[in-house]
Amino acid sequence: MDEHRIRELLDDVKAGRLSRRSFIRGMVSLGLTAPLASQMLASAGVAQAQTKAAFNPTKRGGGGHLRTLWWQSPTLLNPHFAVGTKDQDASRVFYEPLAAFDPDGNLVPVLAAEAPSVQAGTVSKDGRSVTWRLKKNVAWHDGKPFTADDVLFNYEYIMDPATAAYNIGSYQEIEKIDKVDSHTVKLTFKRPMPFWADPFCGARGMILPKHVFAAYKGDKSREAPNNTKPVGTGPFKIVEFKPGDMVRAEINTSYHTANRPFFDTMEIKGGGDAISAARAVMQTAEYDFAWNMQVEDEILKRLETGGKGHAEITPTGYIEHIQCNQTDPWKEVDGERSSLKTKHPFLIDPAVRQALGLLVDRASVQEQIYGRTGIATANFLNAPSRFVSKNMKWELNVDKANQILEAAGWKKGPDGIRAKDGVKLKLVYATSVNAPRQKTQQIVKQAAAKAGIEMELKSVLANVFFASDPANPDTYTHFYTDLQMYTTTMTSPDPGFFMNQFTAKEAASKDNKWQGRNITRWQNADYDKLHQAAETELDPVKRAAMFVKMNDTVVSHGIVIPIVIRPAVAAISNKLKGVEQSGWDSNFWRLSHWYREA
Amino acid sequence: MAPHGTASEALRAGVAVRRPGGASLTQEAWRRFRRHRLAMFGTIVLGVMLGAVLLGPFVYTVPINEIDFKAKLKAPARAHPLGTDDLGQDLLARMLYGGRISMAVGVTAMLIAVCIGTLMGAVSGYVGGAVDTALMRITDLFLSLPNLPLLLLIVYLFRDALKKMVGPEAGVFLMIVAVIGGLRWMPVARLVRAQFLSLREKEFVEAARGLGAAPLRQVARHILPNAVGPIIVAGSLDVATAIIAESSLSFLGLGFPPDIPTWGRILFDAKDNLDFAPHWAIFPGTAIFLTVLSINYIGDGLRDALDPRKVLG
Numbered sequence: 082m083d084e085h086r087i088r089e090l091l092d093d094v095k096a097g098r099l100s101r102r103s104f105i106r107g108m109v110s111l112g113l114t115a116p117l118a119s120q121m122l123a124s125a126g127v128a129q130a131q132t133k134a135a136f137n138p139t140k141r142g143g144g145g146h147l148r149t150l151w152w153q154s155p156t157l158l159n160p161h162f163a164v165g166t167k168d169q170d171a172s173r174v175f176y177e178p179l180a181a182f183d184p185d186g187n188l189v190p191v192l193a194a195e196a197p198s199v200q201a202g203t204v205s206k207d208g209r210s211v212t213w214r215l216k217k218n219v220a221w222h223d224g225k226p227f228t229a230d231d232v233l234f235n236y237e238y239i240m241d242p243a244t245a246a247y248n249i250g251s252y253q254e255i256e257k258i259d260k261v262d263s264h265t266v267k268l269t270f271k272r273p274m275p276f277w278a279d280p281f282c283g284a285r286g287m288i289l290p291k292h293v294f295a296a297y298k299g300d301k302s303r304e305a306p307n308n309t310k311p312v313g314t315g316p317f318k319i320v321e322f323k324p325g326d327m328v329r330a331e332i333n334t335s336y337h338t339a340n341r342p343f344f345d346t347m348e349i350k351g352g353g354d355a356i357s358a359a360r361a362v363m364q365t366a367e368y369d370f371a372w373n374m375q376v377e378d379e380i381l382k383r384l385e386t387g388g389k390g391h392a393e394i395t396p397t398g399y400i401e402h403i404q405c406n407q408t409d410p411w412k413e414v415d416g417e418r419s420s421l422k423t424k425h426p427f428l429i430d431p432a433v434r435q436a437l438g439l440l441v442d443r444a445s446v447q448e449q450i451y452g453r454t455g456i457a458t459a460n461f462l463n464a465p466s467r468f469v470s471k472n473m474k475w476e477l478n479v480d481k482a483n484q485i486l487e488a489a490g491w492k493k494g495p496d497g498i499r500a501k502d503g504v505k506l507k508l509v510y511a512t513s514v515n516a517p518r519q520k521t522q523q524i525v526k527q528a529a530a531k532a533g534i535e536m537e538l539k540s541v542l543a544n545v546f547f548a549s550d551p552a553n554p555d556t557y558t559h560f561y562t563d564l565q566m567y568t569t570t571m572t573s574p575d576p577g578f579f580m581n582q583f584t585a586k587e588a589a590s591k592d593n594k595w596q597g598r599n600i601t602r603w604q605n606a607d608y609d610k611l612h613q614a615a616e617t618e619l620d621p622v623k624r625a626a627m628f629v630k631m632n633d634t635v636v637s638h639g640i641v642i643p644i645v646i647r648p649a650v651a652a653i654s655n656k657l658k659g660v661e662q663s664g665w666d667s668n669f670w671r672l673s674h675w676y677r678e679a
Numbered sequence: 680m681a682p683h684g685t686a687s688e689a690l691r692a693g694v695a696v697r698r699p700g701g702a703s704l705t706q707e708a709w710r711r712f713r714r715h716r717l718a719m720f721g722t723i724v725l726g727v728m729l730g731a732v733l734l735g736p737f738v739y740t741v742p743i744n745e746i747d748f749k750a751k752l753k754a755p756a757r758a759h760p761l762g763t764d765d766l767g768q769d770l771l772a773r774m775l776y777g778g779r780i781s782m783a784v785g786v787t788a789m790l791i792a793v794c795i796g797t798l799m800g801a802v803s804g805y806v807g808g809a810v811d812t813a814l815m816r817i818t819d820l821f822l823s824l825p826n827l828p829l830l831l832l833i834v835y836l837f838r839d840a841l842k843k844m845v846g847p848e849a850g851v852f853l854m855i856v857a858v859i860g861g862l863r864w865m866p867v868a869r870l871v872r873a874q875f876l877s878l879r880e881k882e883f884v885e886a887a888r889g890l891g892a893a894p895l896r897q898v899a900r901h902i903l904p905n906a907v908g909p910i911i912v913a914g915s916l917d918v919a920t921a922i923i924a925e926s927s928l929s930f931l932g933l934g935f936p937p938d939i940p941t942w943g944r945i946l947f948d949a950k951d952n953l954d955f956a957p958h959w960a961i962f963p964g965t966a967i968f969l970t971v972l973s974i975n976y977i978g979d980g981l982r983d984a985l986d987p988r989k990v991l992g
Contacts, residue, residue: 356951376951377951380952383954449748449766519937523938524746539937
C-alpha cells in the first residue's frame with residue numbers, strides 16, 4: 082500500500098466513511114500495527130477512541146481482597162528506577178502516567194483530561210509540540226492536589242543525570258516543557274517527533290509528586306524514604322512493602338475515577354518460580370493473577386483443563402534470539418573480556434554465522450517447546466506489524482550449512498569438528514536457567530554437531546544472568562561467551578529505542594559499566610546512519626521502510642539469530658474479569674477496572 | 680550383636696590376633712558384616728547399580744542425546760525401557776551415563792571430605808594444646824563460611840582455568856568434588872577429634888606408649904582403628920549429600936553443563952512434569968534414594984563389623 086492510498090483512507094475515517102476500528106484492522110493486515118495506525122489517525126486529526134468498560138459498578142470498593150503473584154518479586158517502588166517489569170508493575174499500583182496504551186495502541190487518558198490530537202489543536206502539525214491538559218481534582222494519596230508543577234518536576238527529576246533514571250531515554254528529545262496554566266503543560270521537541278507519546282505515557286511515564294520528592298533529586302535520589310513508601314495518585318495506597326517479598330495495598334477512597342476500584346485491598350506476593358505461580362492461579366486458585374508465565378504451553382494447557390484459570394496471551398514484540406559475539410570472549414584486554422579491541426576468532430566470518438542460522442530448528446522449538454507462547458520467526462523486529470520485514474526467511478538445513486562451511490575453508494578434523502588455520506569451531510553457548518531454554522540449547526547443539534560445530538552448553542541462574550552488577554562476569558551484558566540466548570523486550574510501540582541496540586555507540590563495555598545496549602558489540606557504519614535517519618523521519622511510511630531495512634541488515638548479517646516471538650502470558654483466574662492486558666503497557670495499566678465475578 | 684571373642688581390647692586393637700578358629704581379624708569382620716542383613720542388602724543393591732552404570736553403556740548402546748519428538752514423554756515400553764523425557768531422549772541411556780558421574784562425584788567428594796577431616800581431627804585430637812585450638816578455630820571458620828557465596832567465588836575464580844587445563848567435563852568434575860569435599864570435612868574432623876581425645880587416654884594406648892610406640896604408630900595402629908566407626912558413618916552420609924549437592928550446583932548453573940544428564944539434573948528437569956510423566960522423575964529419584972540408602976546401610980554394617988568393642992558384647 083502506498084503513501085497516497087493510506088492518506089485517502091485517513092480521509093475516509095475523518096469523514097466517517099470508514100470506522101476507526103476497520104482502519105486499524107486494515108493497517109494491521111497490511112503490515113502496520115495497531116499503536117502506530119492509531120497514532121497515524123491521531124496525527125491526521127481523528128479523535129482517539131475510548132476503551133469501553135464491560136462492567137460499570139455503582140459504588141467504589143466492596144470487592145474484597147485481590148491476590149496477585151509476581152514470581153520475580155518487586156524490589157523498589159519508584160517508577161523511574163524500575164528497570165525490571167516487576168518493579169514497573171508494582172509501581173503502577175500507586176503511580177500513574179498521563180495516558181496509558183490499550184491493546185490496540187490507543188492512548189487512554191489517565192491523569193490527562195483527554196488524549197492530545199491534531200484535531201483538538203493539542204498536537205502541532207509539524208510534530209514539534211504537544212499540549213497535555215491535565216485532569217482536575219486529582220489528589221495524591223496524602224491529599225495534596227496534582228498539578229502541572231508535578232509534571233514539570235518529573236521532567237527535571239528524570240533529566241538530572243545524577244538521578245540515574247532508567248527511562249531518561251524517553252525524555253531526551255524534549256527541548257523544553259512549559260507550564261501553560263495550573264493544569265496544562267506544553268512539550269516542545271528538539272526535532273519533529275514521529276512518536277510524541279513516548280514521554281509521560283505508559284510504563285515509562287509515571288508521575289511522582291513534587292512535594293514528596295523535590296528534596297531528593299539528583300545525587301540523593303536513591304536516599305528518598307518514599308522510594309519504598311509510594312505516595313501516588315493510583316487506585317491503591319501502600320500499606321506495607323517488604324522488598325523482594327510482598328507489597329500490600331488498600332483502596333484509595335478518593336481515587337479520581339468514579340466508582341473505582343472494585344477491590345478493597347490487594348497484594349503482590351513475590352517469589353517462587355513461574356510454574357508454581359501458574360499452579361497457584363490455575364490449579365489451586367489461591368491467587369487471582371500471576372505475571373509472566375514462562376512455562377511450557379503443554380503444562381499451561383494441562384492446568385487450564387481444571388477450569389479454574391486460564392493463560393491469557395497478549396501479542397508483543399519480545400524476541401527470543403541467539404546473539405553471536407563479535408569480540409573475543411576468551412582474551413582479556415585492559416581488564417575486560419569481549420573487549421571492542423579484539424575480534425572473535427571465527428564468529429566474524431559471515432559463513433560461520435550463516436551456517437549457525439541454518440542450524441536452528443525454529444519449527445521444532447515452536448511446536449515442541451513454546452506452543453502458543455513462542456512463534457517461530459525470521460525477523461528480529463516483529464511488532465508493530467508495519468515494521469515487520471517480509472524479506473527474511475528461515476530454514477533448517479544441515480546440508481547447506483555443511484556446504485557453506487566447507488566452501489569457506491572450514492574442514493572437518495579427525496574428531497569431526499571443523500577447523501581452519503588451527504582455529505576449531507568449538508563454542509560456548511550460554512543462556513539463563515529455564516527449562517524451555519535448556520531444551521532449545523540441546524536442539525541447536527545437536528544440529529550443530531551434525532555440521533561439525535561443537536557447542537558447550539552453559540546455563541546461568543536467571544538472577545545472575547540478568548543482573549546489572551558490573552562486577553559479575555556472568556551477566557548477559559558482559560557476554561563472556563561465544564553465543565548467548567535470551568529474550569529482548571520491546572516496551573514501546575515505536576521501534577526507535579528497540580533498534581538502537583545495534584548501533585556502535587551503544588556497545589557494552591567496561592567503560593560504560595556494561596550498561597550499553599549493543600551486546601554483540603557489532604560495529605557497522607551503514608546501520609548507524611540508517612538508525613540516525615529514522616530518528617528524525619516524520620513520514621510514517623518512509624520511516625517504517627527504514628526499520629525494515631535495519632531488521633534485514635542485522636538478520637542477513639547473522640549478528641543475531643531470531644528464534645521465536647514471545648507474547649506476554651499471564652495466568653488469570655476465571656473469576657477475575659476486566660483484566661485487559663496490553664502488550665504496550667504495564668500489566669496493571671487498567672488495575673482500577675479489574676473486578677471479580679461472584 | 681552377639682557376643683564373641685575373648686582377647687582383651689588392647690591386644691585386639693594392637694595386633695592381628697589369631698582367633699581360635701584361625702580366622703584373621705579381617706575375616707572376623709567380614710563374618711560379622713555378613714550377619715548384618717541390611718548391610719548385605721545395601722552391598723548387593725549398590726553392587727548391581729555400580730555394575731549397571733559401569734558396564735551398562737557398553738551393553739545398552741542407545742545414544743543419550745538423540746532427540747526424537749515423536750517419542751516424547753513416553754512411558755516405559757519396549758523401545759524405551761525407562762521411558763523418554765520431553766525431548767524424546769531415552770531415559771535408561773541417560774540414567775546409566777549420569778549414574779557414573781553422580782556416583783563418582785559422591786564417592787570422590789566423600790573421600791576428600793573424610794581424608795581432610797580425619798587428618799585435621801587426628802592431629803588436633805592427638806597433639807592437643809595450641810595446635811588443637813588453632814585447628815579447631817579453623818574448623819569453626821570453615822563451618823561458619825556461607826557455602827553458597829563461597830562456591831560462587833571459587834567457581835568464578837577457577838572454572839575457566841581448570842577447563843583450559845583438563846577440558847570442560849573433567850575440569851568441572853575436579854572443581855565440584857573439590858568444592859563439595861572441601862566444604863564438608865568439618866563434621867568429620869570434629870568427630871575424629873572427640874574420639875581421639877578420649878581414646879588417647881585409654882589404657883591400651885598408654886600401654887602402647889609405654890612400650891615405646893612412636894606417635895605415628897600409636898595413631899595409625901591403636902587409635903584410628905578404634906575411631907573408624909563414626910568416620911564411616913559420617914562418610915556414608917557424605918556420599919548422599921555430595922550427590923545432592925552436585926545436583927543443586929548444576930541447578931544454579933555452576934555444575935556440569937545442562938545437557939549432561941546427572942541424576943540430579945534429570946530429576947530437576949522432570950519435576951515440572953511430575954503429574955503427567957511421573958516415570959521421568961521416579962527412576963532417577965529411586966536411583967538416588969537407593970544409592971544413598973544402601974551406602975548408609977553398608978556404613979552401618981561396617982561400623983558394627985569393625986568396632987572392636989562390639990566383639991566384647
